[in-house]
Amino acid sequence: MTYDVLIAGGGNAALCAAISAAKGGASVCIVEAAPKAWRGGNTRHTRNCRLAHDEGNGILTGPYPVEEYMEDLMRVTKGVTDEELAALTLERSKEVWDFLAENGVHFQPSLGGTLSLGRTNAFFMGGGRSMLNALYRTAEDLGVVVYYDAAVTGLEIEDGFFLAADVTHGWDGDSPKADRIEARAFVAAAGGFEANIEWLTEAWGPAAQNFLIRGTPYNTGGLLRLLMDAGVQTTGEPDQCHAVAVDGRAPKFDGGIVTRLDCVPFGVVLNADAKRFYDEGEDFWPKRYAIWGRLVAAQPDQVGHVIIDAKSFDLFMPSVFPPETANTLEELATKIGLDPEQMRQTVDTFNAACVPGAFDHTVHDECHTEGLEPPKSHWARPISEPPFYAYTLRPGITFTYMGVKVNRDARVVMENGTVSPNLFAAGEIMAGNILGQGYLAGIGMTIGSVFGRIAGTEAARHVRN
Ligand SMILES: Cc1cc2nc3c(=O)[nH]c(=O)nc-3n(C[C@H](O)[C@H](O)[C@H](O)COP(=O)(O)OP(=O)(O)OC[C@H]3O[C@@H](n4cnc5c(N)ncnc54)[C@H](O)[C@@H]3O)c2cc1C
Numbered sequence: 001m002t003y004d005v006l007i008a009g010g011g012n013a014a015l016c017a018a019i020s021a022a023k024g025g026a027s028v029c030i031v032e033a034a035p036k037a038w039r040g041g042n043t044r045h046t047r048n049c050r051l052a053h054d055e056g057n058g059i060l061t062g063p064y065p066v067e068e069y070m071e072d073l074m075r076v077t078k079g080v081t082d083e084e085l086a087a088l089t090l091e092r093s094k095e096v097w098d099f100l101a102e103n104g105v106h107f108q109p110s111l112g113g114t115l116s117l118g119r120t121n122a123f124f125m126g127g128g129r130s131m132l133n134a135l136y137r138t139a140e141d142l143g144v145v146v147y148y149d150a151a152v153t154g155l156e157i158e159d160g161f162f163l164a165a166d167v168t169h170g171w172d173g174d175s176p177k178a179d180r181i182e183a184r185a186f187v188a189a190a191g192g193f194e195a196n197i198e199w200l201t202e203a204w205g206p207a208a209q210n211f212l213i214r215g216t217p218y219n220t221g222g223l224l225r226l227l228m229d230a231g232v233q234t235t236g237e238p239d240q241c242h243a244v245a246v247d248g249r250a251p252k253f254d255g256g257i258v259t260r261l262d263c264v265p266f267g268v269v270l271n272a273d274a275k276r277f278y279d280e281g282e283d284f285w286p287k288r289y290a291i292w293g294r295l296v297a298a299q300p301d302q303v304g305h306v307i308i309d310a311k312s313f314d315l316f317m318p319s320v321f322p323p324e325t326a327n328t329l330e331e332l333a334t335k336i337g338l339d340p341e342q343m344r345q346t347v348d349t350f351n352a353a354c355v356p357g358a359f360d361h362t363v364h365d366e367c368h369t370e371g372l373e374p375p376k377s378h379w380a381r382p383i384s385e386p387p388f389y390a391y392t393l394r395p396g397i398t399f400t401y402m403g404v405k406v407n408r409d410a411r412v413v414m415e416n417g418t419v420s421p422n423l424f425a426a427g428e429i430m431a432g433n434i435l436g437q438g439y440l441a442g443i444g445m446t447i448g449s450v451f452g453r454i455a456g457t458e459a460a461r462h463v464r465n
Contacts, residue, residue, distance in 0.1 A: 013427025024460025193221025236432025243293025
């Protein structure tokens, strides 16, 4: 089998690349590791992407200039980014709305309770799955061939030049069935390695065994490993990732957005020793939720327990799984497996340190603790009104950052510094070029859309030339 452009992956980055390459006149084949019902990787779980724009448009509520976007990015990454590629991404994010809309994606105003993103982030009508369905429909109309249940398991690359890929699809008796697909250009859009617990363990140690993977089980990093073996340069650290604290009862994979818990600022968070370990009221939750995955990962057994009382129960988005509940703290401690005496002592000490004040969860209010380590800076109120509630937290990995190094054309850079003429990468697999650390809500999809378009366009140009 031979195509002009072969694309590995079936999420946003792959689809943006496929559509752009097909519009550039190339014959395009997508191989997606997941079966059709599970196509689309982590993109299925998304809701929005962050786009620069000079004015509001009726759905985006106001301007979000590139300069402001850049300041936001520099703040969260603390400057650990390739500034040239970051600037390119943010500048070209201005084109993403029109590109997606032209290819069948519809937008809607931001949802209530979604981290105040109405000005900066474009929400997909029907979420990521419906956005993907639109892009698949467009790609297929353009003649793009899609194979499902088909993973790239081998690469033929000579001196940085792509020749062919082995694609494994199903079984022939006891042996995996594989085909060799030749192409004149290859786009790697196969996500990060967040679903590969073994690889996470190399980076995080045994703690990784207790991580929950919020997205697809198919992003195992197999293609990233093949590219590394072929001498492609990597960027980013293996332990850098987006990780949030999710409900401990979430499934091991694919729990998605609904397993997130937003109650931390309203209570105290205790570790397995029934002790507090971080300021729960340091800042508004949208600005802090992405640090709690790491915080919980650093605790014994990688577990945390949020304890709140009756007066806080209606202040956050309801959870999918009901909390444990009890009329006394001791009873609650027993239910969640904590030492009742220690939990009582921790809560009593916290309650005694709360300085009375006017509680207002919409501002940085004056309710804080005094003489307590760690402090609670805002929204600190004694946990005293039964019933008491507990949610168990686990680290939930969204996606890993270490990936392949690319240039402005989305071409991969080899270890010896040369640039491959026909190997491209887009999406999570190269997100580490922009995201050395930290996260800005909605930028994952922006990186995939911008670099997917560039990769597809450049791959088609390479084929034409
Ligand atoms: C719960 C959740 C919510 C999120 N919400 C948002 C959001 O609202 N906004 C945002 O910007 N970001 C969000 N993200 C991050 C976002 O999902 C990613 O940044 C984005 O989807 C990456 O797109 P991608 O195409 O690179 O990867 P993916 O969409 O993950 O696609 C990778 C694809 O590669 C396939 N694949 C893997 N290995 C192989 C192989 N060897 N051969 C062939 N195919 C292979 C997989 O099956 C998959 O289809 C969220 C992530 C999660 C988990």
